[in-house]
Amino acid sequence: MSPVSFDPRLPPENNVSPTHPLAELAALLGGILLAAVLLTAGATLALDWLVPHLPASLEQRVFSGLWPAPEAGAGSQQRDPEQATAEALMLRLASHWPDNPYRLHLAVVENDEVNAFAVPGGLVLVTRGLLKRVTSENELAFVLGHELGHFHGRDQLRTLGRGLVVGLTLQALAGTAASGLPALATRMTELRFARAQEEEADRFGLALVEAEYGHVDGATAFFRRLAETRDQDPTGPGNAWLSTHPLGSARIQALEAQAREQGWPETGSLTPIAWRSASARH
Amino acid sequence: MILSNTEDVPGRTIREFYGVVTGSTVRAKHIGRDLMAGLKNLVGGELKGYTELLQEARQEAMDRMAEQAQAIGANAVVNIRFSTSSVAQGAAELFAYGTAVRVE
Amino acid sequence: MDQELVRLAINLGLPLLLLVLGYFTGTAFEHTHYRSIRLRERRWRRMPTLSFPRPLPQWQVQDTAMVTGSVVISLDYFKRFLAGLRGLVGGRVKSYESLLDRARREAILRMKESAHTAGFHAVVNLRLETSRLASSGRKGKGTAGVEILAFGTALKIADPARP
Numbered sequence: 001m002s003p004v005s006f007d008p009r010l011p012p013e014n015n016v017s018p019t020h021p022l023a024e025l026a027a028l029l030g031g032i033l034l035a036a037v038l039l040t041a042g043a044t045l046a047l048d049w050l051v052p053h054l055p056a057s058l059e060q061r062v063f064s065g066l067w068p069a070p071e072a073g074a075g076s077q078q079r080d081p082e083q084a085t086a087e088a089l090m091l092r093l094a095s096h097w098p099d100n101p102y103r104l105h106l107a108v109v110e111n112d113e114v115n116a117f118a119v120p121g122g123l124v125l126v127t128r129g130l131l132k133r134v135t136s137e138n139e140l141a142f143v144l145g146h147e148l149g150h151f152h153g154r155d156q157l158r159t160l161g162r163g164l165v166v167g168l169t170l171q172a173l174a175g176t177a178a179s180g181l182p183a184l185a186t187r188m189t190e191l192r193f194a195r196a197q198e199e200e201a202d203r204f205g206l207a208l209v210e211a212e213y214g215h216v217d218g219a220t221a222f223f224r225r226l227a228e229t230r231d232q233d234p235t236g237p238g239n240a241w242l243s244t245h246p247l248g249s250a251r252i253q254a255l256e257a258q259a260r261e262q263g264w265p266e267t268g269s270l271t272p273i274a275w276r277s278a279s280a281r282h
Numbered sequence: 283m284i285l286s287n288t289e290d291v292p293g294r295t296i297r298e299f300y301g302v303v304t305g306s307t308v309r310a311k312h313i314g315r316d317l318m319a320g321l322k323n324l325v326g327g328e329l330k331g332y333t334e335l336l337q338e339a340r341q342e343a344m345d346r347m348a349e350q351a352q353a354i355g356a357n358a359v360v361n362i363r364f365s366t367s368s369v370a371q372g373a374a375e376l377f378a379y380g381t382a383v384r385v386e
Numbered sequence: 387m388d389q390e391l392v393r394l395a396i397n398l399g400l401p402l403l404l405l406v407l408g409y410f411t412g413t414a415f416e417h418t419h420y421r422s423i424r425l426r427e428r429r430w431r432r433m434p435t436l437s438f439p440r441p442l443p444q445w446q447v448q449d450t451a452m453v454t455g456s457v458v459i460s461l462d463y464f465k466r467f468l469a470g471l472r473g474l475v476g477g478r479v480k481s482y483e484s485l486l487d488r489a490r491r492e493a494i495l496r497m498k499e500s501a502h503t504a505g506f507h508a509v510v511n512l513r514l515e516t517s518r519l520a521s522s523g524r525k526g527k528g529t530a531g532v533e534i535l536a537f538g539t540a541l542k543i544a545d546p547a548r549p
Contacts, residue, residue: 002295002443003442003443003444004296004297004298004299004442004443004444005297005298005299006298006299006300006434006442007298007299007300008300008301008431008432008434009300009301009354009355009382009431010301010354010427010428010431011301011303011304011350011351011353011354011382012349012350012353012354013487014305014346014349014350014353015304015305015306015346015483015486015487016480016483016484016487017478017480017483019480021409021413021464021468021480021481022409024468024480024481025464025467025468025471028468028471028472028475029471031475032471032474032475289438289439289440299434299436299438299442301431301434301435301436302435302436302437302494302512304490304514306483306486306487306490307478307483308478308479308480308482308483308486309476309477309478309479310469310472310473310475310476310477310478310479311473311476312473312474312475312476312477313473313474313475313476314476315476360438361436361437361438361439362437363437363513363514365514365515365516367515367516367517367518368518369482369486369516369518369529369532370461370466370469370473370479370482370518370529371473371528371529372473373469373472373473373479373482375482375486375516377486377490377514377516379437379512379514380437381436381437381438
């Protein structure tokens with residue numbers, strides 16, 4: 001067999017792409033973040049369009065299973081005057097909301113903390129602690145009006161849906177990037193939306209109060225008092241409401257601005273709460 | 283460029299050889315293919331998405347190897363072998379290597 | 387609010403720090419390694435290495451032995467992160483290419499060096515095997531490193547100054 005010559009030659013280094021890794025990082029991150037933002041924005045828009053079409057009766061049927069054991073209903077005035085008074089007040093306020101699709105209920109939570117919730121389906125929960133600390137009907141009216149505002153905006157459904165979408169999107173990315181990032185980003189987006197929803201609920205609540213009483217005096221007095229007591233006693237029971245409904249002076253100012261815009265009188269006679277006139281109160 | 287996985291090219295004689303040339307790529311599947319594969323795992327059958335992906339990757343690896351051979355002046359690559367390995371979750375390396383020679 | 391900021395700083399800052407660290411150290415290691423590889427390749431290019439299974443016809447083979455060379459190279463955080471992003475988008479995982487290229491060339495060089503140390507002059511039937519070492523964390527799904535093994539049959543030739 002004829003000899004085969006050997007001529008050593010080094011091949012070029014073509015198995016490595018010439019792309020700079022930082023450029024690749026920028027391109028990938030940018031692309032993925034853009035896609036995530038678009039997806040979330042698209043889903044939010046879709047939600048905002050869809051939610052108002054969901055009937056309140058459906059919402060009530062679905063969520064009423066989660067409600068605490070009901071105390072509501074006419075005829076329980078003897079058992080719990082506070083609950084009955086508050087519920088009657090809520091219904092009076094709701095009468096100024098002509099499109100109200102809900103059958104509203106109110107229940108009292110035996111808790112000394114000051115708090116109120118709007119539960120999906122048409123249930124408003126208030127704590128005993130809150131009822132103890134209001135000094136006028138107007139104050140309670142604003143709190144209830146604010147919760148009705150959440151129902152008006154279908155806020156609970158929106159928050160649920162948004163939480164789902166954002167959570168899912170970020171979960172898909174979670175396999176790759178830093179572990180704490182998705183949870184954190186979800187929290188931050190939630191906070192942003194929550195603030196806007198709270199402001200809307202405030203505006204709605206204030207409008208209901210004005211419609212009922214003809215003026216908005218006393219609406220914000222309750223919060224001012226709570227803010228003062230919090231400054232004095234940061235861990236006291238009055239702070240529960242504030243921690244879930246962040247109250248900056250900005251919020252009070254926004255309410256006052258709204259009143260001025262609408263030309264609502266800011267002073268007027270405050271209505272005392274009916275049960276206070278009854279003797280059986282501890 | 284003649285490519286062969288035999289020791290020599292049938293019908294031709296090797297005159298000179300230059301050394302080993304290699305070509306490799308690392309490919310990852312994207313999340314769409316992942317989902318489809320997940321579904322297929324339930325029903326069975328060919329994972330067409332992956333087959334295509336790996337075929338493309340193998341072709342690219344062979345192209346890179348041929349480029350190397352071209353650059354050093356060879357006109358054939360013999361004794362080609364392939365190797366596939368998983369280098370990360372969801373990414374596979376396709377690797378082809380052979381000896382670059384001059385045949386006539 | 388302060389607590390939120392601190393948590394944000396940790397959750398974002400720590401991975402970012404690791405990324406930067408991984409990038410700079412990884413690039414430095416790679417640079418040094420490639421320099422060493424290129425130097426040694428120039429030095430060893432005269433040793434014939436073939437994936438042929440048989441020696442060249444004009445060689446008079448006096449002795450044979452199997453020789454191997456292997457290396458395990460680990461991933462850095464930056465490469466891993468990039469590969470993770472690629473796993474979403476698909477396509478060529480460029481960050482791993484240099485890793486495997488280095489490992490392969492290093493393994494072949496080590497094989498040649500060990501053949502030379504044992505007094506051999508050429509290697510035939512070169513084969514390469516790649517395997518992934520899984521990391522013990524992350525339920526074995528992560529990759530700790532990549533091992534490449536190069537092995538072949540080394541030949542002792544009667545007259546090493548071949549044509």
